Each structure stands twice: as structure tokens, then as C-alpha cells.
Amino acid sequence: MARRFVLKREETSQKAVELTIDYSGDLNPQxxxxxTAGSGAHLVIAGAGTGKTRTLVYRVAYLVETGVSPDSxxxxxxxxxxxxxxxxxxxVLLDGxxxxxxxxxxxxxxxxxxxxxxxxxxxxxxFTILDSSDAADVVDVVRTAAGLHKGTKRFPxxxxxxxxxxxxxxxxxxxxxxxxxxxxxxxxxxxxISNLSDRYAEYKRRHVLMDYDDLMCQTIRLFDEHPDVRNAxxxxxxxxxxxxxxxxxxAQARLVExxxxxxxxxxxxxxxxxxxxxxxxxxxxxxxxxxxxxxxVRVLKLEQNYRSRQPILxxxxxxxxxxxxRYDKVLFSDEKEGDLPALVAAPNDxxxxxxxxxxxxxxxxxxxxxxxxxxxxRSGFNSYQLEIELNRRNIPFVKYGxxxxxEAAHVKDVIAHxxxxxxxxxxxxxxxxxxxxxxxxxxxxxEIMEWVVSRDEDPFVLDDRPFSPRYVESLTALFAMxxxxxxxxxxxxxxxxxxxxxxxxxxxxRYFEDYPxxxxxxxxxxxxxxxxxxxxxxxxxxxxxxxxxxxLEAEAADPDEPPLVLSTIHSAKGLEFDTVFIIQAxxxxxxSSYSLKDPDALDEELRLLYVAVTRAERNLFISYPMVQxxxxxxxxxxxxxxxxxxxxxxxxxxxxxxxxDAAPVEKQLAANNDRAQLPF
DNA sequence: TTTCCCAAGCTTTTT
DNA sequence: GCTTGGGAAA
Numbered sequence: 001m002a003r004r005f006v007l008k009r010e011e012t013s014q015k016a017v018e019l020t021i022d023y024s025g026d027l028n029p030q031x032x033x034x035x036t037a038g039s040g041a042h043l044v045i046a047g048a049g050t051g052k053t054r055t056l057v058y059r060v061a062y063l064v065e066t067g068v069s070p071d072s073x074x075x076x077x078x079x080x081x082x083x084x085x086x087x088x089x090x091x092v093l094l095d096g097x098x099x100x101x102x103x104x105x106x107x108x109x110x111x112x113x114x115x116x117x118x119x120x121x122x123x124x125x126x127f128t129i130l131d132s133s134d135a136a137d138v139v140d141v142v143r144t145a146a147g148l149h150k151g152t153k154r155f156p157x158x159x160x161x162x163x164x165x166x167x168x169x170x171x172x173x174x175x176x177x178x179x180x181x182x183x184x185x186x187x188x189x190x191x192x193i194s195n196l197s198d199r200y201a202e203y204k205r206r207h208v209l210m211d212y213d214d215l216m217c218q219t220i221r222l223f224d225e226h227p228d229v230r231n232a233x234x235x236x237x238x239x240x241x242x243x244x245x246x247x248x249x250x251a252q253a254r255l256v257e258x259x260x261x262x263x264x265x266x267x268x269x270x271x272x273x274x275x276x277x278x279x280x281x282x283x284x285x286x287x288x289x290x291x292x293x294x295x296x297v298r299v300l301k302l303e304q305n306y307r308s309r310q311p312i313l314x315x316x317x318x319x320x321x322x323x324x325x326r327y328d329k330v331l332f333s334d335e336k337e338g339d340l341p342a343l344v345a346a347p348n349d350x351x352x353x354x355x356x357x358x359x360x361x362x363x364x365x366x367x368x369x370x371x372x373x374x375x376x377x378r379s380g381f382n383s384y385q386l387e388i389e390l391n392r393r394n395i396p397f398v399k400y401g402x403x404x405x406x407e408a409a410h411v412k413d414v415i416a417h418x419x420x421x422x423x424x425x426x427x428x429x430x431x432x433x434x435x436x437x438x439x440x441x442x443x444x445x446x447e448i449m450e451w452v453v454s455r456d457e458d459p460f461v462l463d464d465r466p467f468s469p470r471y472v473e474s475l476t477a478l479f480a481m482x483x484x485x486x487x488x489x490x491x492x493x494x495x496x497x498x499x500x501x502x503x504x505x506x507x508x509x510r511y512f513e514d515y516p517x518x519x520x521x522x523x524x525x526x527x528x529x530x531x532x533x534x535x536x537x538x539x540x541x542x543x544x545x546x547x548x549x550x551x552l553e554a555e556a557a558d559p560d561e562p563p564l565v566l567s568t569i570h571s572a573k574g575l576e577f578d579t580v581f582i583i584q585a586x587x588x589x590x591x592s593s594y595s596l597k598d599p600d601a602l603d604e605e606l607r608l609l610y611v612a613v614t615r616a617e618r619n620l621f622i623s624y625p626m627v628q629x630x631x632x633x634x635x636x637x638x639x640x641x642x643x644x645x646x647x648x649x650x651x652x653x654x655x656x657x658x659x660x661d662a663a664p665v666e667k668q669l670a671a672n673n674d675r676a677q678l679p680f
Numbered sequence: 681t682t683t684c685c686c687a688a689g690c691t692t693t694t695t
Numbered sequence: 696g697c698t699t700g701g702g703a704a705a
Binding site: 132 | 681682683689690691692693694695
């Protein structure tokens with residue numbers, strides 16, 4: 001076989017170009033080195049708050065300024081929010097040119113690749129995307145069809161099955177491997193589960209559907225099977241920049257290799273101490289194996305923290321020493337001064353909420369804008385009590401990691417109609433649409449759908465098949481509506497309006513108790529449609545970038561005062577705030593009770609606390625209720641998180657809460673005199 | 681076959 | 696508290 005010798009591209013000299021940004025003045029030497037590094041592979045190890053984002057932003061600007069065409073730069077981030085923020089910062093630095101840089105999540109970039117090339121792997125390009133609950137529903141349909149749902153022993157539920165499949169996809173493992181390692185209780189079902197996985201894949205293919213994992217796995221398959229496509233895509237990726245590399249999984253690492261296969265210019269940025277997505281298949285070994293994958297890699301480090309004051313860093317450093325794995329990273333700061341972080345023991349969660357609200361009020365008076373303050377917590381429901389209190393005091397807030405608009409049942413119903421128009425073979429959407437009709441159950445829905453999918457001609461024509469009179473009238477109305485939209489070339493806005501007009505009576509009869517509230521959501525939804533013109537794009541962004549319900553409410557409330565941020569710690573990754581509250585720092589919550597048995601999972605919970613702590617610039621308050629309400633068996637005494645138990649008071653100052661006036665003298669005395677006290 | 685009702689089981693983090 | 700699954704009536 002003939003041998004190919006690859007000639008490296010010579011970096012053209014940029015000496016002649018006049019740079020408009022003072023890189024060495026704006027950045028410290030380590031940041032400067034990373035931002036202005038030349039071609040090849042680079043791994044930037046950056047501790048929390050060391051200006052990782054800033055460095056990436058400057059790197060983008062630098063590349064553009066030195067002549068790299070902006071649309072040949074690919075910036076992969078963890079959320080769309082992060083990528084939008086970085087690109088807007090880069091655009092501020094360097095006029096508008098950076099807005100042409102291609103940025104987004106792995107999922108969204110893969111989507112754009114597949115929309116152009118999916119026919120090569122047998123997928124029409126109008127495929128629709130299943131979110132995780134859609135996917136679980138599809139699994140359920142397949143499972144029922146296969147007759148696996150009944151048997152002597154309990155077969156796994158649809159959500160469990162889907163997450164099992166997802167684990168396999170994200171970790172590049174086979175179904176039996178996943179069952180053996182993570183779901184040993186289903187060992188007896190290995191055959192059936194593998195079988196089901198195949199059927200699920202086949203069903204998706206037949207009905208032109210992709211779930212989240214398919215977006216990545218099918219792209220990999222496309223590249224593996226069609227090197228010409230890979231080269232074409234990779235040939236447009238002159239530089240690939242990857243943020244939060246510690247949270248990538250096997251499939252994503254593979255994708256990065258593909259993307260930079262032509263030019264070999266890749267910059268990965270990450271911090272192994274901040275890896276918090278192992279539950280989703282993230283493999284922090286990716287960082288350590290990076291030098292093996294890219295032998296000529298240059299490893300750069302960012303160590304100086306610019307974000308937090310020294311007392312906060314002392315605490316963060318102390319927390320991370322409790323990990324079973326060693327992280328040899330000590331953050332330091334120039335900002336020596338600052339208050340000690342506080343550990344606030346509240347009698348119960350109402351006191352905790354009052355405490356948080358009162359301090360937020362004080363900060364607001366000290367003219368710290370509300371959106372520079374964040375309340376962080378482990379899980380979405382941890383903030384319910386606080387949300388009540390905030391509403392009572394009219395403090396506007398957005399909650400990230402809460403209920404998404406597109407997850408509400410009634411919104412999903414409307415979306416399903418649009419999906420049917422976009423992809424008439426989308427069985428999941430048809431199923432949803434048909435089940436809304438009186439007199440149609442799973443069986444009939446299945447029949448009608450099979451019939452629609454089997455025909456190649458105009459999918460929205462009802463012929464003279466003998467439909468049962470029980471539902472023929474509503475079915476005719478549905479098809480008439482779909483057909484008129486399918487044939488007309490109306491705007492998306494108009495389309496959504498028509499679907500809503502059709503759906504409103506259904507909404508009324510299904511949810512008559514709280515139908516006005518739901519109608520309001522649908523109006524929000526219609527408002528979103530105005531901003532997009534392309535239906536496929538609109539549907540994709542609903543799936544890949546779901547809108548938080550509270551975001552719309554806060555926006556509506558007062559456009560002048562940006563709202564307070566409530567967020568799960570996961571969703572706060574990469575963000576920073578003047579003041580951070582970490583609430584519900586309880587054993588069983590942070591660390592989560594699910595993690596207690598597994599040392600690796602426990603370590604991840606610890607890193608989660610580390611991430612939360614290092615979001616703070618100036619003030620940090622960690623609080624927990626001493627008594628917790630449980631659903632049925634009443635109250636019980638709660639223990640603070642084990643991660644905080646052994647921390648010295650010189651690093652984390654204990655506070656207790658005292659009622660103003662009303663507090664009896666004994667209570668005052670009972671509180672430890674040495675402890676700081678905050679009167680209400 | 682659909683729909684309604686009741687009991688049982690689970691309950692995190694995200695694209 | 697909410698979803699899911701099973702059973703029985705219409």
C-alpha cells in the first residue's frame with residue numbers, strides 16, 4: 001500500500017498585522033500564552049475563577065485578528081447560554097466580526113452537520129428531535145408492541161430503559177455492559193433489553209426521529225462511514241475550541257477528534273476539580289488522556305484566581321482536600337481582604353428563606369444589583385420554600401434548572417402538532433396528537449398512524465376509509481387543520497396561532513380547573529414563535545435550548561430590574577456572582593442521598609460544593625435548616641452536610657439566627673455568645 | 681377499546 | 696405529590 005506523508009501547514013507570519021487589542025496588557029502572562037498560542041493542540045488547565053472564559057474570549061478575538069476567518073472557528077461550550085455570552089464578549093472586544101464565529105453545544109453543532117448530511121446515513125434531513133420524555137414514550141410504545149411489559153417479574157420502566165440506553169450511548173458501551181455494571185438488578189432481562197434497544201433504534205429510523213444521543217452518535221457514524229463528509233466538515237474547522245473539557249464524555253471526545261482531523265488545531269480548556277457530570281457519562285479521564293490523543297500537545301496552566309476574595313478561596317481549597325482523589329491545585333488571589341464565609345444554621349426552612357430574603361434586601365440597598373446575587377442549591381425542589389417567600393416580598397427572580405416551558409404537558413401538545421407538520425412520519429408526535437381526540441386510545445392511534453406513515457402521498461388527506469363514528473368528526477377536523485397548514489405557505493407565527501385556535505377547546509375540556517393559567521403559557525409560547533421564522537429551527541431550539549418558565553415571568557414583571565438568580569449548582573457552572581447563597585446544605589441533599597453508597601459519586605457531590613463555593617466573588621453564605629419537614633412522618637432533625645462538619649471556624653464562621661424583640665432572653669443566651677448574630 | 685379509578689412506587693443533576 | 700400500571704365498567 002502506498003504511504004501517505006502528511007505535510008504540516010506552515011503558520012503564516014502575522015507580524016505585519018496591526019493588532020487592535022493589547023493582549024499582553026489585558027491578560028496575565030499565563031492567560032496571554034494561552035490566548036495567543038499558535039496552531040496545534042493545546043490543553044489549558046484552569047482552576048476556578050482563573051479567567052478561563054476571559055482567556056477563551058481573547059483567544060477567539062486573537063485568532064480573528066490574526067487572520068483566521070471567523071466562520072472557520074468552532075467554539076464548543078456546555079450550554080447555549082455560555083456560548084452566547086462568550087461570543088458577545090468577543091464581539092465587544094473586536095467589533096462585529098466575532099459574531100460570525102460558530103458556537104454552540106456539541107448537540108447543536110452536530111444537529112447542523114446532520115441537517116446537511118444525514119441522508120448519507122439513511123436519515124431524511126427533516127428528522128425531528130425527541131427530548132428525554134418523548135424518547136421514554138417511544139420506548140414505551142416499542143416495549144408494549146414487543147409484549148415485554150407483562151411478565152412474572154417486573155420489567156424496567158420506560159424512563160429507566162431510556163436512561164440505560166442513554167448511558168450506553170454516552171459511554172460508548174454495549175447494552176449488556178451497562179446492565180452488568182450499573183443495573184445488575186435487571187440481569188435476568190439482558191436479552192430482552194438488548195432486543196428492545198435494537199427495536200427502539202429501528203423505530204426511530206423508520207419514523208425519522210433522533211434523540212439527544214443520536215445527534216452525537218449518528219454524527220460519529222456519519223464521519224466514520226463517510227470520510228469525505230468528515231473532511232468537508234473538518235475542513236471548515238480551522239480552530240476548534242472546547243470549554244469545560246472535563247465534562248465531556250467518550251462520544252464528545254471522539255467528536256472533537258473528528259472536528260480537528262484536518263487542521264489539528266484544538267484548544268481544550270478544563271478543570272478536573274470541577275467535573276460534575278459523571279452521572280451523564282462525562283469522563284474526566286478525557287483530560288488526562290488528552291496528551292495521548294494529541295501527542296504534540298502543549299499544556300498550559302492558569303492558576304491565579306481573579307474572582308474570589310481570599311477567605312472564599314481558603315474555604316474552597318479546604319473543601320477540595322476532602323476528596324478521596326487528590327487535586328493538586330491551590331487557588332490564590334491578590335484580593336486578600338474580605339469577610340469570612342458564613343455557615344448559617346436556621347431553625348427551619350422558613351427561617352432560612354427569611355434570612356436569605358432579608359440579606360438580599362440589604363444588598364439591594366447597598367446597590368448590589370439583584371442579578372449579581374445568586375441562590376444555589378442541589379436540586380430544583382430545594383428552592384420551593386424560598387420561591388414562596390420571594391413572591392411574598394415581590395422580589396423578582398429567574399430560576400435556572402427548574403420547570404421548562406416546553407416540558408409542560410399542554411405546551412408539548414401544541415409542539416406535537418408542529419412536529420407532525422414538520423415530519424409527517426414522526427410517530428411520537430402523531431401519537432400525542434391523536435390521543436387528544438375523544439374516543440381514540442392507544443390502539444386506534446397506532447392504527448391511524450401506521451396508515452398515515454405507510455402512504456407516500458399527501459399525508460394529511462383522509463380518504464374514505466371506514467372510521468368509527470365515535471371519533472370520525474374530530475379526526476376530520478384535525479386533518480382539515482393540518483392539511484390547510486401543510487399546503488399554505490404561512491408564517492410560523494400564523495401557523496402557531498392556527499394550531500392554538502384548534503387546540504384551545506381541547507385544552508378547556510382536559511384541564512378545566514386551571515385552564516387560564518395554561519393558556520397563559522401558550523401565549524408565551526406563541527410569543528416565542530414570533531422571534532423565529534423557520535419551523536424546523538424553532539422546534540430544534542425548543543428541544544436543545546429549553547426556556548425556563550420563570551425567565552418569561554420575570555421579564556414580564558419589570559424589564560428595568562434584572563432579577564435575582566436562583567439556580568441548581570449544575571446550571572450555575574461557569575457563572576460568577578458578587579454574592580452567593582448556598583441553601584439546604586444538608587446531609588442527604590448535598591451530598592445527595594443517592595450518592596452515599598458510592599465513593600465516586602460522593603466525590604462528585606464534593607466537587608459540586610466546590611463549584612458552588614467558587615462562584616462567589618465577595619460574599620458567601622452557606623445555610624441549612626436544623627429541622628426538616630418530611631412528607632408524611634412529620635419533622636425530623638437534619639444534619640448539616642458532612643463536607644462542612646470538620647471545617648474550622650477560622651475558615652467558615654458559624655451564625656445563628658435570632659428573632660428581633662420577641663426573642664426571649666433564654667434563647668439569646670442559648671445561642672453561643674461567640675457566634676455572630678443577625679437580628680430580624 | 682376506551683376510560684375511569686385506585687393502588688403502588690418512586691422521588692437528582694442536563695443536552 | 697406525581698406518575699404509572701392494573702383492573703373493571705361502559
